[in-house]
Amino acid sequence: MKHFLTIFKYELRILFISPATYVAGTIFLALMGGLYWLALQRSAVGALGDALPVEVYFQLFFVPLLILVPLITMRSFAEERRTGTLGALMTTPTSALSIVLGKFFAAYALYIFLWGLALAFPISAWFMLKDLYPDPRLLAAGSLLGGAIFVALSGLLYIAVGILASSLTRSMLVAGLLSSCILFILVVSGGVLQLLPLENYESLSGLRDLVDYLSTFRHLENFSRGLIDTRPFFLFTSGTLLALGLTAINIESKA
Amino acid sequence: MSADSEVSAVPAIEVNHLNKTFGNYRAVADVSFTVMPGEIVGFLGPNGAGKSTTMRILAGLTQADSGNASLCGVPVATESLGAKRHLGYMPENNPLPEELRVIEYLRWRAKLKNVPRKKISERVEAVMRACDLARKARRKLIGTLSKGFRQRVGIADALLSEPDVIILDEPTIGLDPHQILGIRALIRSLRERKAVLISSHILPEIENVCDRVIIINGGRIVASGTPAELRREFILSRTFSVETNAPEEKVSEILGAEKLVPAETQREDSELKIWDATVPADREFSSENVVAALVGAGFKVREFREKRPSLEDIFIAATKRSYDIKE
Numbered sequence: 001m002k003h004f005l006t007i008f009k010y011e012l013r014i015l016f017i018s019p020a021t022y023v024a025g026t027i028f029l030a031l032m033g034g035l036y037w038l039a040l041q042r043s044a045v046g047a048l049g050d051a052l053p054v055e056v057y058f059q060l061f062f063v064p065l066l067i068l069v070p071l072i073t074m075r076s077f078a079e080e081r082r083t084g085t086l087g088a089l090m091t092t093p094t095s096a097l098s099i100v101l102g103k104f105f106a107a108y109a110l111y112i113f114l115w116g117l118a119l120a121f122p123i124s125a126w127f128m129l130k131d132l133y134p135d136p137r138l139l140a141a142g143s144l145l146g147g148a149i150f151v152a153l154s155g156l157l158y159i160a161v162g163i164l165a166s167s168l169t170r171s172m173l174v175a176g177l178l179s180s181c182i183l184f185i186l187v188v189s190g191g192v193l194q195l196l197p198l199e200n201y202e203s204l205s206g207l208r209d210l211v212d213y214l215s216t217f218r219h220l221e222n223f224s225r226g227l228i229d230t231r232p233f234f235l236f237t238s239g240t241l242l243a244l245g246l247t248a249i250n251i252e253s254k255a
Numbered sequence: 256m257s258a259d260s261e262v263s264a265v266p267a268i269e270v271n272h273l274n275k276t277f278g279n280y281r282a283v284a285d286v287s288f289t290v291m292p293g294e295i296v297g298f299l300g301p302n303g304a305g306k307s308t309t310m311r312i313l314a315g316l317t318q319a320d321s322g323n324a325s326l327c328g329v330p331v332a333t334e335s336l337g338a339k340r341h342l343g344y345m346p347e348n349n350p351l352p353e354e355l356r357v358i359e360y361l362r363w364r365a366k367l368k369n370v371p372r373k374k375i376s377e378r379v380e381a382v383m384r385a386c387d388l389a390r391k392a393r394r395k396l397i398g399t400l401s402k403g404f405r406q407r408v409g410i411a412d413a414l415l416s417e418p419d420v421i422i423l424d425e426p427t428i429g430l431d432p433h434q435i436l437g438i439r440a441l442i443r444s445l446r447e448r449k450a451v452l453i454s455s456h457i458l459p460e461i462e463n464v465c466d467r468v469i470i471i472n473g474g475r476i477v478a479s480g481t482p483a484e485l486r487r488e489f490i491l492s493r494t495f496s497v498e499t500n501a502p503e504e505k506v507s508e509i510l511g512a513e514k515l516v517p518a519e520t521q522r523e524d525s526e527l528k529i530w531d532a533t534v535p536a537d538r539e540f541s542s543e544n545v546v547a548a549l550v551g552a553g554f555k556v557r558e559f560r561e562k563r564p565s566l567e568d569i570f571i572a573a574t575k576r577s578y579d580i581k582e
Contacts, residue, residue, distance in 0.1 A: 006366045017354055084350030088412075091314045091346075092367040093339040253318075 003094040007102025015072070015110050024071035025114055031064040032057075032118040040125060052140045054122050055224045058147035059217070062187045065158060069183060070176035072110055073162025076103045077251060078175040081167075086251065096252040100163065100244055108159045115151050119144070142226035150223035150232075154216065157236045158183055160243035167247045190215030265328045267292045267341075267420045267450030268313065273322035275308055275474075282308040283319070284474040292419065293447040297461035298454040299570055300471035306454045307347050309471070310424050313452075314344045326420050340369065343413035347424040347454075349405060353398030357388055357408055360397060361415060368416035382411040385441055387434075402429035410438065421451045427460055439464055462566040470573045478573040482566055489572040491536050494562040497545075498522075498529045501554035506530050509548045511538060527557050 015021050039053040039060075080086035089099060126139035165179035166172075193214065212218055219232040268290035275283040283305045290296045300306045311317040313324050315335045324331045329338040352360060358379065365375045383389040386407040392400060397408060406429055413421050426442075427435050442464050445451050455461050461468060462482055470478040470485075478485055496518060497506060507515045510532045518529035542559055549556050 002369075003367055006363065010363055014352075014354065084346065084348060085352055087311075087316050087346060088350050089367070090316055091339060091342065091344045092364070093336045093369060094367050095336060 001095070001098055001101075003092075004098045004102050007094070007099055008106050011076070011103050011106035012109060015106055018075065020071050020075060021110065024068050025117075027071075028064045028068045028114055029117060031067075033121055035060050035063065036121040036125065052143050052224075053138070054140055054143045054147060057122060058143075058150065058220060058224055061147075061151060061220070062183075062216075065187070066180050066183055068111070068114065069158050069162045070165075070179045072107050073159060073166050073179060074172045074176035075166070076107060076163055077167040077247070078169050078172045082170040082172075090251070096248045097244075100167075100248045100251065104160060104163050104244055104247075107163065108155060111155050111159055112152060115148070115155070119148060143224050146223040146226045146228070147220070149228065150220050153232060153236045154219075156240040157186070157243065160240040160247075161186065164243045164247045164250075167250045187216050191217050265292075266290060266325075267294070267327055268324075268452060269328075270309070270313070270324045271322055273309065273312060273324060274320045275305075275312065275317065276320055281474050283312070286322070286471070286474070286476055288469055288476060288479060290420075290450045290452055292450050294467060295442065295446055295451040295453070295465045297465035297468040298452055298471065299458065299461060299468060299566075300454075301574060304471045305474040306471055307424055308474075310344070310422050310452070310454065311346075313422060314342060314346075315339055316346075340416075341419045343416065343418035343421045345409040345413040345423045345426060349409035351397045351405060351408055353396070355397055356394050357397060357400070358383070358393045360408065361411060364412050365415050368418075370416050378415055378417070382414045385414065386411040387437055403431060403434050406430055407434070407438075410441070419449060421445065421449050423451070423453045425455055426453060427455060427457060435460070458566040458570055468566065468569075470570060472574045478569070482569070485566075485569045485573070487536075489569050492533045493536055493538075495532045495534065495545075496529060496558065496560055496562055497532060497549075497556070498525075498527050498558040499549055499554050499556045500527050501549055501552065501556075503530070505552065505554070506532065506549075509545055509552075510534060511540070525557075527555060529558075531562070 036053070036057050039056040042056070043051075043053045077086060080089070090096070122139060122144060129138060161182050162175075162179040165182060166175040168178065169175050213231060213235065219229070219235075222229055223232075266289040268288075270289070271287050273283050273286040274281075286305070286309055288296075298306050298310070308317060312319050313326065313331060315331050315338060318332060326338040327341040329341065331338040355363070361379045361382065362375055365378055366372075370378050380389065383393055388404070388407055388411060392404050392408075395404075397405065400408065406426065410423065410426055413423060423442075427438055430438060439460070442451060442453065446466070453461065453465065465482075467481055468479070468485060469476055478489065480488065492513070495510065497510070499506060501509075503515060506512070512532035512534055514533040516531050518531050521529055542561075546556050546559050
């Protein structure tokens, strides 16, 4: 782990000079800005019911996620494997785990940085509108904080999945598509499984708890209400460790 | 026995019965060799012979199916990180990150190679001077460098941590003659200090620099030794060039040649003819006697010299023999 920081700083630098980062950042912020504007507009005409604009804002997190994470992570191993620089890196006395963690935390730092910028939309809207519309729903601090914790926590797994996908191929395009597909399945599968009428089958009724546990939106809902549960912490961190472990094994076996 | 002599007795590179297959293709078959500290060894073979695979196994990039490889006594397969501390490796196509400047890249690599923080600047400057990167290229983006400069960055990287073992896979590809001379001098300067294993297709390059040569073909070592030893083993005849006006039969008779052919290039304005005569290697005679016999018979002789077989001849003979055995 001695070289973790060296790899982390290098990767962060590479991410910040890569055009893909700016493309990803621009698309992400434009989408998030548009989504928040829509949420505010719908809230103003009463179309959101009891839901807060911030809650709706976070519930749509998966829309930019499917673009942002692949763009940030697809280069990490696929491009290095294609050009052969991964092999050159592996000839130094640096462990595969240090390399994986360095790349992972650099991508994660960028992910958090961009989400930090995206949180400026609800905050700046509140600053600008608080005198005109002194509505407490405009900035519900609990929902905002809960949503931010959810994004930070789930981001660990999503970035790790992107890194894993990138380690499986030499093509950035394939890595990006692969991570988009896996993320889509991860985010949506819990919700789809919840639609299954498991209660109608006695032998399957015990699976309801498991389906609830795997449902991303159920966890997001809890976080948005300010309900912090330990189960999603375990789900996302264990998934992250699994994905990073598989990545390390993969790059060590075929640099 | 002193501690120093014990250390130097450990081979810098030791490869024992190494095997590697890719699907049905056997890339490396029962390869064994050692390189002692201070030795410069050339690794020769045609394309697909198994050179790069063997080097990649030594660098810990590919795992062997069986057999073992160690660097300075540290097994590469089981103590990979420990073995890599002794290694400086330049891979065949020398991949480099395009977006970094030369000095930034070398500093970063020095950190990864455990060069002490205080010595990083000193080492980076030293290798840049040694590889002629210190003036023009130091602040250039690697992506904008010519092939020759990129090769030099790769070699500088391999030398950076002053490793005990340096493996260079085709180090002079793309270099101009001046640069080749520079790299050749640089590699020579490592003699007696480091163990160097170089693969190259440029055979005079190997002959000029290396103490010993290993020739590999079809994944097997087909020859190993100093160029002089290999000449004795593989070159079964000697070739002489003689420029004379003597007729073919007379030249053949005096030399005892088993084969006599006119040389490919002849002087246009001369009455003398140049012959290439092949004589069995075990036949002993002096050049003076041959010239005296020709002159004594009334013929003119302008030149008589032995054509020394090059490493290329040895390489062709060794690889041909292995093909013959396979067939």
